[in-house]
Each structure stands twice: as structure tokens, then as C-alpha cells.
Amino acid sequence: MRPGARETFAPGQQAPWVALSAATPQIIVDTLPETDLTILIPDFSGGGAERAALNLAGALSRRGRRVEILVFQDRGPLSGQCPDGVHVSVLGTRRALTSGRGIARYLDATRPRTLLSFMFHTNVAAAIGVLLARHRPRLVWSVQNAPKEALSKGGWPSSVVLRHAVKLGARVPDAIVAVSLAVERAFSETVPRARGKLVTVYNPVIDPARLPERLTRPPGSPPELIAVGRLAAQKNYPLMLEAFQRVRADPRAREARLTILGEGPLRAAIEAEAEKLGVASGLRMPGFVDAPAAWMARSDVFVMSSDFEGLANVIPEAMAVGLPVVTTDWPPAAREVLEDGRWGRLVPLGDPQALADAILATLADGGTDARARAKDFEIEPMADAYERVLFPATNTVPPTTECSSWRKIASKG
Secondary structure (H helix, E strand, O other), X not given: OOOOOEEEEOOOOOOOXXXXXXXXXXXXXXXXXXXXXXXXXXXXXXXXXXXXXHHHHHXXXXXXXXXXXXXXXXXXXXXXXXXXXXXXXXOOOOOHHHOHHHHHHHHHXXXXXXXXXXXXXXXXXXXXXXXXXXXXXXXXXXXXXXHXXXXXXXXXXXXXXXXXXHHHHOOOOOEEEXXXXXXXXXXXXHOHHXXXXXXXXXXXXXXXXXXXXXXXXXXXXOXXXXXXXXXXXXXXXXXXXXXXXXXXXXXXXXXXXXXXXXXXXXXXXXXXXXXHHOOHHHEEEEEOOOOHHHHHOOOOEEEEOOOOEOOXXXXXXXXXXXXXXXXXXXOEOHHHHHOOOOOOEEEOOOOHHHHHHXXXXXXXXXXXXXXXXXXXHEHHHHHXXXXXXXXXXXXXXXXXXXXXXXXXXXXXX
């Protein structure tokens, strides 16, 4: 049971602060008066954005801030990991872009000082909710990916609609936090009107008190490679498997094993590709795990084959336990995270031989200990930076005339 009073309202009942359509299966509310911060995320999926949101909520709550998590659906592997003292409210809506009225009623009832939203579709919903609400909190968007790559993967028309909604909705937030300098630059190029609102704060990822010790593996042990991420097209696991096949073709690594932690829609396709390439015997896919750092600590190389990322929280996690990193040079921020290869090996996109060569080289020389770089992603310093954005001395509200066309669209939802 999460902290706070939890109430459930069946369809047809009147909730204290929100009335959604009869199609809404249920509305679950935790009551938290005088909230300093509400963090809006879609659900408790095990992605980097959701983990960062929970890490930030916990850090600010420990500092005495009154923090609440608001989700569209109470589902996902992180559902039971809400930090102590952080309350949860559930809208019960199925689609982010139709959640504006529910968010508005929530804001009017709880009157949080600041609303922080994560990810593009949730950011748009937050903007709609703020425009429809009588209570006007400070609104801060967290941008987790470069819009060019992230908003082109859904296909037409959904990606086109969302891209235009993000551009129009960017008028509403008081501040926009990018997860890397590269994402900040990419967002400002795509959405020029956002330039005066943008600031870069890395995701709060590393808790030094919870880091496992790196295990020393016995000489002659089979090489252990590890990857962490959702089983989705963005991660390009076929490229990783092809590189893994080439690694195992080398006499030095014939018994190498690859562990992929994560779950997603492409599990069957990845397993089929491993069978096709003849590497299934060396592949382990245990699914989502709560503590990937413990698996990293007993591995030899962390491998990433993504086509794009915003920050890739798992790379700092690997760095923090002293695990050497090999990754594709994904746009826009791989070079920023690894500081142009100072803290790990970068290889070109789509080149399985280059990825295999970099893995073999790292197995041979031990790679780079990047624990010093991982300190830049620790939770407490990043919470300091977020606090300055979320709770400034003055709370300036953008002129409502600037949002008039967006308000008309929002009112139709």
C-alpha cells in the first residue's frame, strides 16, 4: 500500500475532484493537500524516464517537499517502487492526449505549486490540462529524446499530429528541461520558440549508497556481455546479435554469453533472430529486472546498439559499477555522455563488424573505468538542479494571449 489515503471510484460515481467519461474504468485518488510538486508520467513502465521521475520524487520528498505522482494508468513493473512519502493519484484514462480535462480537474482540486511532466505525449496533455484549469501551476516539461528521431517513429498520422502538438504546446510551459545538451540543441532547432525556456539537467540516475561492488571473475571464465533496454526497434537488437555472432566467431570469445535485460514487443523477433544467427545458446533474456546494476557488476562489457537515445540512463549505471561501455554513436548525445570516447568505445551506427571489434578490444584491454564520469549523474546533485527549475524565487506565467490558439484546440478535447 502506497503512502496516503487511497480511494477508488467506480463508473457513475462522483469523485471529489474529477468527473471523466463513463468509459473510464475507475478513478483512484490519493489525497495530498498543498502539494509542492506533482510529477506526471503515463504509468509505471520500467523505462529510463519513469525511473528518473521516481528517483527525483524520492530525493525531493526526503528534503521535505510534498510530492505526488500522477499517472494515467497504475500499471507497469515500477508500480510497487514509489518512494516513501510520495503519494500517487491515478486518472484512469487510456490516452494521454484525451486526458486534459482530467488533469485540469486534478489541478483545481489539489492546487500543486508545480507540475512536472515527462515525455512528449504526456507533456502535451499537461499543457492542455494547465490551459483548461482554473488553478495555474508552474509547468515544467522534461524532454527525454530529440524530437526529430522520437516523433518520427509512430508513422503517419500519429507522429505528424504529435509533432505539431509539441510545437504548439511548447508555448505553455514555464521551463523545459532537456536531458542532455544535445537534446536541448535538437529541441531548440525543431521548436525555436522554446529557446528561452530550455535548460539542461541530466536525469537523476545514480544512488551511490546502493551501488553493488564489481565482482572479479575467475580467469578463463566465458566473457559476459550485457545489454539493458526495452525490447523495441529503437534499440536495434538485430545489430547487436549480428555483432555477437562475430564476437563468438573469434577464438578468444567462442564461449561468450550475452544477457539482455528488459521486456517489450519484439521479444519473439529477437529470439527468432538469435536462432537464425546460431547464437541462441549464448543468449539470455530474463526480462525486466528491478536492479540491473547487480547484473552489470558481474559482467565484462556493457553493450548498446541503439539508433537514437536522449541520454540512455543505463550507460551511467554501467559506468557507476566500473563496467566498460561499448555503444553505437547514437544521436544526439552518445558523444556527450562518453565525452567523445573518453569514457567508452563509440562505433558507427549500423556497423556490426565495428561493434564486434570494439567488444573484442574491450575484452582484451579491460576498457575504461568511467566511475568518475558517473558522478555527473548522481541523484542528489541532479535534484539540486531540478529544484532550482521547479521552485524559482518568482513564478512567471506566460501571457495568456500567446496560448489563445492552443486553448481553443484544448477546449475541444
